[in-house]
Amino acid sequence: MYGLQQGEWRDLVLSVNVHKKERRLTPYKAAGYLHRALQQVSVEILAEALGFKETSTLRKIAGLVALPPDVASTVEWGSRRGSISMSTAAELLRFGNSDLIREAITSAIEHDLSKEEARQVVQIWVRTSESVHECVLRALKSRTRIERSELILGSLLSTSAREISKSLGGEALSRKLQLLLAQRFPTVIPKALRINGDRFSILLSEADALALRQALNGKSIEATLTESVERISV
Known part of the structure; x- marks a missing residue:
């Protein structure tokens, strides 16, 4: 049809x-x-x-x-920590450039921007032509408290991990993976962890993001998550 x-x-x-x-x-x-x-x-x-x-x-x-494909999986129908809503993403598409849209979506998730705040960010950019980062900071000044987070984006590296992700579905796999990571990195507490197909996103506080990098000791988060997914039985 x-x-x-x-x-x-x-x-x-x-x-x-x-x-x-x-x-x-x-x-x-x-x-x-x-x-x-x-x-x-x-x-x-x-x-x-x-x-x-x-x-x-x-x-x-x-x-x-x-939407740039590498951040498209972070867009949900409604609001959820570690992602942005469809309406918020639609506001940020007004940047019109893939690199700017990607940066704006990442910042929106890290700062948990509302649709109204996202609209304000774009309006500031149109008026001033400042960087996305500066526009976000300007929009955040109206908040009583600013809490900074860090968004890590990546992809599952192996075919077997992708097949497990497809078989279990994003929600079920995200829950299982969160438990596995809690066992492996007990001092790191993600604010949100999501897998959609072969792509994943992890939202962390700045302190937890630093702790995770130190715990990885030079190993990539993509390799670590891929190995963790491969250990999950379907």
Whole structure:
């Protein structure tokens, strides 16, 4: 339907314009389906078919196809620590440049920016042409307290680890991996740890990020997480 296979259309219907915490598709995956469908039909017809009363939300979701792939997995339908909401990501897409968008999304997760704060960051950038970092700091000045975190992004390195991730699903694997890391690095407490497909993100306080690097002793976090996933039985 509209250029999509039957199963793809079903998953799209069960993922957009619904009010469920867990959905069939991530926002980025849904954006890809919408982008394909919009090559076949107008946004008005597609919005009506998916139960939207207007087209603005559908356009916003479809626009997420422009997300840099390495940060796309951090975008969720709603707000959750260690990720950003679809609405917040849509605001940051207004930077219009992949490098700036990537930096803005990373900063948004590290500082737990709201949609309104993300909009303010972009507005400051438009007015001043300052760096993303400076724009974020300006937007944060209205907060009573600023808590800095660090976001680590990476990918699973082996085929077997990717297959385990696909088999278990992101939520189940994230929980198992968090337990394994707690056993291996008991002094490091992530604020959030997420795996989506072959990509992962870890949100840490500055102190915990430093402690993790010291504990790794020169070994990459990607290699360490890959080995941990490979030890998980499906």
